[in-house]
Amino acid sequence: MIKVSVVGAKGRMGGNVVNAVTDADDTELALALDAGDDLTRITPDNTDVVVEFTVPSVSLDNVLTLIGQGVDVVVGTTGWTDEKLDQVRAALAAAPRKDQAVFIAPNFAISAVLTDYFAGIAAKYFESAEVVEMHHPNKVDAPSGTAIHTAHTIAEARKAAGLAPVPDATETDGGSRGQVVDGIHVHAVRLRGLNAHEEVLLGNPGEQLVIRSDCFDRGSFMPGVLLAVRNVGSHPGLTIGLDNFLSL
Numbered sequence: 001m002i003k004v005s006v007v008g009a010k011g012r013m014g015g016n017v018v019n020a021v022t023d024a025d026d027t028e029l030a031l032a033l034d035a036g037d038d039l040t041r042i043t044p045d046n047t048d049v050v051v052e053f054t055v056p057s058v059s060l061d062n063v064l065t066l067i068g069q070g071v072d073v074v075v076g077t078t079g080w081t082d083e084k085l086d087q088v089r090a091a092l093a094a095a096p097r098k099d100q101a102v103f104i105a106p107n108f109a110i111s112a113v114l115t116d117y118f119a120g121i122a123a124k125y126f127e128s129a130e131v132v133e134m135h136h137p138n139k140v141d142a143p144s145g146t147a148i149h150t151a152h153t154i155a156e157a158r159k160a161a162g163l164a165p166v167p168d169a170t171e172t173d174g175g176s177r178g179q180v181v182d183g184i185h186v187h188a189v190r191l192r193g194l195n196a197h198e199e200v201l202l203g204n205p206g207e208q209l210v211i212r213s214d215c216f217d218r219g220s221f222m223p224g225v226l227l228a229v230r231n232v233g234s235h236p237g238l239t240i241g242l243d244n245f246l247s248l
């Protein structure tokens with residue numbers, strides 16, 4: 001059995017992870033912690049893998065503490081920058097165990113992972129590309145971590161193919177053209193009734209390709225979380241993206 005502790009256990013995602021870990025045949029719940037709890041209660045004696053779903057402002061500190069505790073960590077929280085990732089790599093280099101692992105996924109849902117993957121394949125064939133993400137109004141960050149990741153995926157594919165910047169003759173913009181991430185416009189919608197959705201729009205003269213993921217329920221993330229829990233230990237160091245554990 002894999003002993004799993006959950007940090008952010010009282011949250012929307014953390015609560016689902018507690019149930020998924022309890023229900024799966026090969027995992028068991030160790031500790032379920034949330035804001036105000038002492039993370040140093042988590043040790044290799046009681047925990048093999050920690051799943052961290054909290055808020056972007058605290059996630060780095062939590063991950064650094066957990067690395068120091070000598071356990072592997074699966075992270076779903078958003079807000080990761082290159083600078084923060086470098087801090088994780090440095091902490092892993094000085095970790096108590098040589099083969100310690102941290103896995104971060106912008107999105108654990110297969111539909112979202114494939115949307116990102118297909119966007120990377122399609123991007124070089126299209127002159128225009130934009131990303132629209134749509135979420136529940138309780139989400140604290142915008143644009144979504146997934147949309148930022150997808151924008152980078154598209155941008156890298158365009159650069160590799162030697163494409164020019166996306167065409168855009170906008171002269172006045174009060175913010176309606178979205179946030180530009182790596183040259184790609186990203187738009188964020190917050191709407192009651194939605195959960196987590198992303199559309200990649202790719203355009204050429206006379207045609208459009210739309211790639212869309214709809215996660216109607218947080219259960220959609222749980223198979224990916226469990227896949228990461230099962231695989232993190234065999235990938236020492238920092239790994240980013242569920243595609244690393246899928247045969248794409």
Ligand SMILES: NC(=O)C1=CN([C@@H]2O[C@H](COP(=O)(O)OP(=O)(O)OC[C@H]3O[C@@H](n4cnc5c(N)ncnc54)[C@H](O)[C@@H]3O)[C@@H](O)[C@H]2O)C=CC1
Pocket residue numbers: 007008009010011012013014033034035036053054055056058062075076077078079105106107108109145221
């Ligand atoms: N990678 C993925 O597939 C997904 C990622 N997310 C991301 O996961 C994060 C959490 O999302 P939700 O569960 O919807 O948020 P939420 O607000 O429902 O839950 C966050 C939880 O973290 C707790 N928390 C805050 N500070 C803490 C601390 N210092 N230590 C421990 N716990 C602390 C809060 O009390 C709360 O229970 C967000 O960044 C969200 O974007 C959400 C869905 C899927």
Ligand SMILES: O=C(O)C1=N[C@H](C(=O)O)C[C@H](O)C1
Pocket residue numbers: 078106107135139140143144145146147195196197
């Ligand atoms: O906050 C959410 O709900 C989600 N957050 C992640 C993100 O920001 O990409 C993943 C998913 O979109 C749900």
